[in-house]
Amino acid sequence: MLPIVLLSVFGIGLLFLGFMKSRAILLPATLLFLVVALAVNFIDWNKSYLYFNDMLRTNNLAMVFTAIILLSAFMVVALSSNFLNDESAQPAEYYAIILFSLVGAIMMVGFENLIMLFVGVEILSISMYVLTGSDKRNLRSNEAAMKYFLMGSFATGIMLFGMALLYGATGSFTIAGIASYAAHPQVGLSLLLYVGLLMLLIGLLFKVSAAPFHFWTPDVYDGAPTIFTAFMSTVVKTAGFAALFRLLSFSFGGVYTFWWTILAIITAITLVAGNITAVYQNSFKRMMAYSSISHAGYLLIGLASLGTNTKQAIVFYSLAYSVATIAAFGVLLLVAQQRSTQTITSEGVVTENFDSFNGLARQNPLLGIAMTVSMLSLAGIPLTAGFWGKFYMFSTAVERGQIWLLVVAVLMSAVGIYYYFRVIIAMYFRDGGNDPIQVAPFYRYVLVAATILTLGLGIAPGLLEGLF
Amino acid sequence: MLTLFLIFYPVVAATLILMIGGERIKQVALVAALIELAIAGTALVSFKPDATSQFGFDYAWIGSLGIRFSGGIDGISILLVLLTGLLVPFIILSTFNRSYKQPATFYALMLYMQAALMGVFTARDGFLFYLFFEAALIPIYFLAAMWGGENRIPVTFKFFVYTIFGSLFMLVALVYLYYQTPATLTAPHSAAIADFYKLKLTPEAQNWLFWAFFIAFAIKMPVFPFHTWQPDTYVESPTPATMLLAGIMLKMGVYGLIRFILPIVPLGVEAWGKTAIILSVIGIVYGSIIAIRQRDMKRLIAYSSFSHVGLMAAGVFSQTETGMQGALVQMLAHGINVVGMFFVADVIFSRTNTRQLDQLGGITQSTPKLTVFFMIMLLGSVALPLTNGFVGEFLLLHGVFTYNHYLGLAAGFTIIFGAVYMLRLFQKSMFGPTTSRTDTFADLTSSESWVFIPLVVMVFWIGVYPNTFLKLTEPAVANLMKYIGTTAVSMK
Numbered sequence: 001m002l003p004i005v006l007l008s009v010f011g012i013g014l015l016f017l018g019f020m021k022s023r024a025i026l027l028p029a030t031l032l033f034l035v036v037a038l039a040v041n042f043i044d045w046n047k048s049y050l051y052f053n054d055m056l057r058t059n060n061l062a063m064v065f066t067a068i069i070l071l072s073a074f075m076v077v078a079l080s081s082n083f084l085n086d087e088s089a090q091p092a093e094y095y096a097i098i099l100f101s102l103v104g105a106i107m108m109v110g111f112e113n114l115i116m117l118f119v120g121v122e123i124l125s126i127s128m129y130v131l132t133g134s135d136k137r138n139l140r141s142n143e144a145a146m147k148y149f150l151m152g153s154f155a156t157g158i159m160l161f162g163m164a165l166l167y168g169a170t171g172s173f174t175i176a177g178i179a180s181y182a183a184h185p186q187v188g189l190s191l192l193l194y195v196g197l198l199m200l201l202i203g204l205l206f207k208v209s210a211a212p213f214h215f216w217t218p219d220v221y222d223g224a225p226t227i228f229t230a231f232m233s234t235v236v237k238t239a240g241f242a243a244l245f246r247l248l249s250f251s252f253g254g255v256y257t258f259w260w261t262i263l264a265i266i267t268a269i270t271l272v273a274g275n276i277t278a279v280y281q282n283s284f285k286r287m288m289a290y291s292s293i294s295h296a297g298y299l300l301i302g303l304a305s306l307g308t309n310t311k312q313a314i315v316f317y318s319l320a321y322s323v324a325t326i327a328a329f330g331v332l333l334l335v336a337q338q339r340s341t342q343t344i345t346s347e348g349v350v351t352e353n354f355d356s357f358n359g360l361a362r363q364n365p366l367l368g369i370a371m372t373v374s375m376l377s378l379a380g381i382p383l384t385a386g387f388w389g390k391f392y393m394f395s396t397a398v399e400r401g402q403i404w405l406l407v408v409a410v411l412m413s414a415v416g417i418y419y420y421f422r423v424i425i426a427m428y429f430r431d432g433g434n435d436p437i438q439v440a441p442f443y444r445y446v447l448v449a450a451t452i453l454t455l456g457l458g459i460a461p462g463l464l465e466g467l468f
Numbered sequence: 469m470l471t472l473f474l475i476f477y478p479v480v481a482a483t484l485i486l487m488i489g490g491e492r493i494k495q496v497a498l499v500a501a502l503i504e505l506a507i508a509g510t511a512l513v514s515f516k517p518d519a520t521s522q523f524g525f526d527y528a529w530i531g532s533l534g535i536r537f538s539g540g541i542d543g544i545s546i547l548l549v550l551l552t553g554l555l556v557p558f559i560i561l562s563t564f565n566r567s568y569k570q571p572a573t574f575y576a577l578m579l580y581m582q583a584a585l586m587g588v589f590t591a592r593d594g595f596l597f598y599l600f601f602e603a604a605l606i607p608i609y610f611l612a613a614m615w616g617g618e619n620r621i622p623v624t625f626k627f628f629v630y631t632i633f634g635s636l637f638m639l640v641a642l643v644y645l646y647y648q649t650p651a652t653l654t655a656p657h658s659a660a661i662a663d664f665y666k667l668k669l670t671p672e673a674q675n676w677l678f679w680a681f682f683i684a685f686a687i688k689m690p691v692f693p694f695h696t697w698q699p700d701t702y703v704e705s706p707t708p709a710t711m712l713l714a715g716i717m718l719k720m721g722v723y724g725l726i727r728f729i730l731p732i733v734p735l736g737v738e739a740w741g742k743t744a745i746i747l748s749v750i751g752i753v754y755g756s757i758i759a760i761r762q763r764d765m766k767r768l769i770a771y772s773s774f775s776h777v778g779l780m781a782a783g784v785f786s787q788t789e790t791g792m793q794g795a796l797v798q799m800l801a802h803g804i805n806v807v808g809m810f811f812v813a814d815v816i817f818s819r820t821n822t823r824q825l826d827q828l829g830g831i832t833q834s835t836p837k838l839t840v841f842f843m844i845m846l847l848g849s850v851a852l853p854l855t856n857g858f859v860g861e862f863l864l865l866h867g868v869f870t871y872n873h874y875l876g877l878a879a880g881f882t883i884i885f886g887a888v889y890m891l892r893l894f895q896k897s898m899f900g901p902t903t904s905r906t907d908t909f910a911d912l913t914s915s916e917s918w919v920f921i922p923l924v925v926m927v928f929w930i931g932v933y934p935n936t937f938l939k940l941t942e943p944a945v946a947n948l949m950k951y952i953g954t955t956a957v958s959m960k
Contacts, residue, residue: 351626413636414632421625
């Protein structure tokens with residue numbers, strides 16, 4: 001609860017800090033705010049409280065998800081130093097919006113009432129629409145924001161409709177109330193419950209970009225400024241999956257038989273669509289968009305085979321995925337800024353092709369290693385955190401006997417190696433680029449920390465055990 | 469504890485090498501690898517030949533899931549640990565006359581590779597095995613793709629994706645097995661390989677598990693028809709990487725067959741073993757015939773290796789004690805021979821800049837030392853009695869023959885064909901008139917000789933007195949036969 005209050009206050013505070021002449025204070029201030037929020041997050045550790053008239057719950061799982069979200073936000077903000085040099089940027093507003101969006105994300109993690117879920121989703125989404133379009137003079141950024149806004153509000157509408165139907169069926173907005181209604185499917189439940197659940201699922205699956213609700217993802221991720229793409233693909237995904245998990249495990253465990261087939265099919269479609277399409281991309285950023293769709297697929301495996309290990313699987317996977325993704329986008333940011341292999345297309349200047357990574361490892365070994373480790377982690381190769389993430393997910397599927405889903409996932413992991421390795425091949429085995437990229441010291445620390453975290457969790461996945 | 473040291477010492481050494489760098493890094497790497505050999509030698513000397521797992525370590529890894537960081541050396545592992553320890557220093561020594569760009573990275577990757585291989589051969593936990601099995605791919609991929617030939621990028625990429633693809637099936641099988649182990653509220657499931665042995669799996673489960681494991685290992689070895697990555701990868705890789713691949717890495721596949729498939733899914737082997745043997749025998753004959761037609765030395769050796777490993781797989785699937793013993797000894801012998809043969813190819817290439825047989829010839833005239841060493845390695849490869857190849861191949865063929873006479877007969881072609889392509893290789897390269905490329909051929913330098921000398925000693929040691937090695941593996945193999953034996957009885 002405290003993080004929500006603090007982040008709201010900090011966000012407003014940041015807006016005022018923006019009036020000051022010097023922009024240099026904004027970045028450290030934001031980072032400090034995030035650290036404070038992260039620290040106070042754990043005050044209620046091992047306790048479970050209800051806040052705001054039983055609207056919000058804090059428990060260990062919610063706190064762990066909040067911590068992952070805040071950590072991701074911290075890393076993204078830490079990589080955003082180039083705003084401060086950009087005359088047309090408005091960093092104070094960006095950072096404030098980021099903090100506000102985190103409030104929404106934290107609500108999605110611990111909601112006790114569907115209204116709270118809705119408010120959380122909206123806060124997060126509206127912040128994202130704004131950030132997507134923040135590169136005002138870039139046509140693609142504007143287009144992305146427009147698309148995201150139109151489709152996103154449509155999805156939110158469907159979600160709200162679903163909530164209304166659920167209320168009609170159960171007479172309650174609280175997840176406990178719905179759970180007690182849905183706990184006895186044998187007595188015959190109202191059709192409204194099923195329809196409502198489906199609509200609610202569609203809304204949330206849209207937010208985490210699961211197929212077939214993923215069509216906005218590539219354009220939005222591609223058009224948004226890279227730093228916000230990193231934010232979107234990690235924070236929104238983690239929050240979305242935390243919400244889905246809370247909803248399905250807590251409220252709808254009783255009607256498991258109804259939704260798991262649907263979810264399993266969506267999972268399979270997501271995995272196939274994400275992975276296969278990613279293979280055909282020429283832009284690294286677009287590839288990362290499809291990669292994020294495919295990772296939504298892997299995360300969905302845990303939900304479609306909801307069991308005792310799902311919680312652990314989702315936490316571990318979101319952490320592994322977030323860290324690796326942020327490191328990858330961090331390297332991309334530098335490459336796109338400082339390397340001059342731009343191709344000009346009808347839509348503007350594209351600087352994120354795979355070619356722009358050519359020979360990077362030779363000139364910047366550190367960037368090469370950071371990128372390689374994060375690609376290996378996303379591909380799920382052992383000794384990285386991503387492997388254990390996949391391992392946990394596959395375990396849940398086996399535990400539930402979802403062997404066919406597992407086979408799809410395994411085949412798609414093999415496909416995944418193909419496109420993740422294109423970057424590694426470009427960096428290590430191709431020639432290109434002349435001058436080493438300049439990396440600011442702080443930037444370097446973030447990338448090193450991400451690499452160490454990925455490898456550390458890959459070697460000793462048991463480290464996170466205490467969190468469950 | 470010794471095992472833990474075997475795995476982690478190379479990691480530390482490699483990291484230090486990366487940090488030190490500099491001109492004389494070759495020598496540092498060699499010393500580091502020799503120390504590892506000394507550790508492996510200590511393990512060999514103090515190894516008690518019984519069926520137990522020795523020098524072990526065992527720590528909680530993911531405690532709540534019962535996954536343990538656990539390893540040790542038993543009779544099945546010991547020869548492979550020896551092989552890994554033995555070959556790497558000589559592979560490093562074989563590079564002394566070459567200079568590779570970024571040498572520190574090059575040697576560090578070799579030592580990382582060694583650590584992962586040691587891990588594969590000593591892991592006692594299924595997931596730890598898988599972890600090392602995959603981790604071994606990363607250094608070898610970079611070795612092959614950074615220092616390889618012209619076509620290296622697509623070739624090594626195919627190799628990487630192909631093998632990862634195969635091992636993912638194994639991961640599925642391991643997770644499945646893990647959930648079959650008993651669990652209570654207080655004690656979670658177990659991933660210990662020894663616990664997998666105790667499972668009573670249904671025949672249907674064993675059938676698909678057989679294929680999940682078999683595809684993973686068959687791609688790694690490779691067995692026909694999963695071999696298409698192999699010749700190109702061997703040819704495009706720099707020779708030290710090829711030596712690692714052919715000398716040690718393909719043994720991961722054979723080791724996997726013995727460690728996992730036979731004892732865990734005996735009914736699967738019962739049902740599909742014959743298919744596997746037939747595929748292996750096809751590989752033997754097919755590989756040999758292609759080897760006879762090759763013009764490129766490295767490619768010829770690659771196909772010969774493909775053919776030899778087919779025999780090992782067939783021997784293992786014969787489910788006989790002799791076949792299994794043969795496979796273990798032959799893994800050691802083949803590792804030594806194939807490294808020797810690739811080194812011969814490398815020596816010739818470094819002096820003539822070609823590997824094409826029709827551009828070579830007459831080398832023996834100026835090179836007594838090379839001729840002798842080449843001949844000895846070659847005789848080992850064609851399984852002449854008193855050389856190491858004979859012991860392994862004889863036992864393997866005996867095993868296959870016991871299983872099925874006709875298959876044994878077909879597999880026996882390996883010896884005849886082997887003699888044909890190997891002697892052809894020798895004749896085309898060493899005899900005949902010299903060509904423009906070979907008329908100034910210099911004999912081996914001393915560092916090159918020192919690569920061959922220990923290998924030759926091993927060729928004769930295993931060939932003349934194989935008991936040193938057979939008695940190490942015997943109790944463990946006999947113990948393993950129990951798992952196969954019981955189900956064979958229950959089938960009747």
